[in-house]
Amino acid sequence: LAKTTQPISMDSYEGQEVNITCSHNNIATNDYITWYQQFPSQGPRFIIQGYKTKVTNEVASLFIPADRKSSTLSLPRVSLSDTAVYYCLVVGYSTLTFGKGTMLLVSP
């Protein structure tokens, strides 16, 4: 089971780009990287998933280097409503396991 490490918290201001990095040194060949977002008093919500290089959707971009030992979730031009906890998960053959996540606080 690949363990993930991400910062406990990050601060940003509205309009800035935020990059949250996750390390997963023992990721397996068949594993994917998945990110979830959790707002207060709500369950987590799927954001994005990738295997290598770059994936982009309407919410975020995910950058994964060639060695796949880390990944970076990029949120363009954040707003106050992006304040949430962001979880990085390595998804493979085992059950989805959530770590403590990164608490992102966006200020005016």
Place this chain on the structure above:
Amino acid sequence: EAGVAQSPRYKIIEKRQSVAFWCNPISGHATLYWYQQILGQGPKLLIQFQNNGVVDDSQLPKDRFSAERLKGVDSTLKIQPAKLEDSAVYLCASSLYPGDRVNEKLFFGSGTQLSVL
């Protein structure tokens, strides 16, 4: 599309009492999960159902927790008797789970916040 429904939203009980939580997954989702989220931590999987069969209950404290999904749709999670350390948010999630964990995209409900006094 209706999301995952959970009830009640909040529950306060005293230790040693029993409590039950209900979950209605998204229509057509064969897989249902119960997670426990203690304040400040990420969700921890308690049990996973595929239709009405249990796929994984390795982290379910079976001496006090039980769960069922009799008709492969709704599910109930019960705690009996409750302990102080059971205070947490209990989240239900569902997914289509096409047999491939890589594509296992979970949809969560808003959870039930349990306080054990």
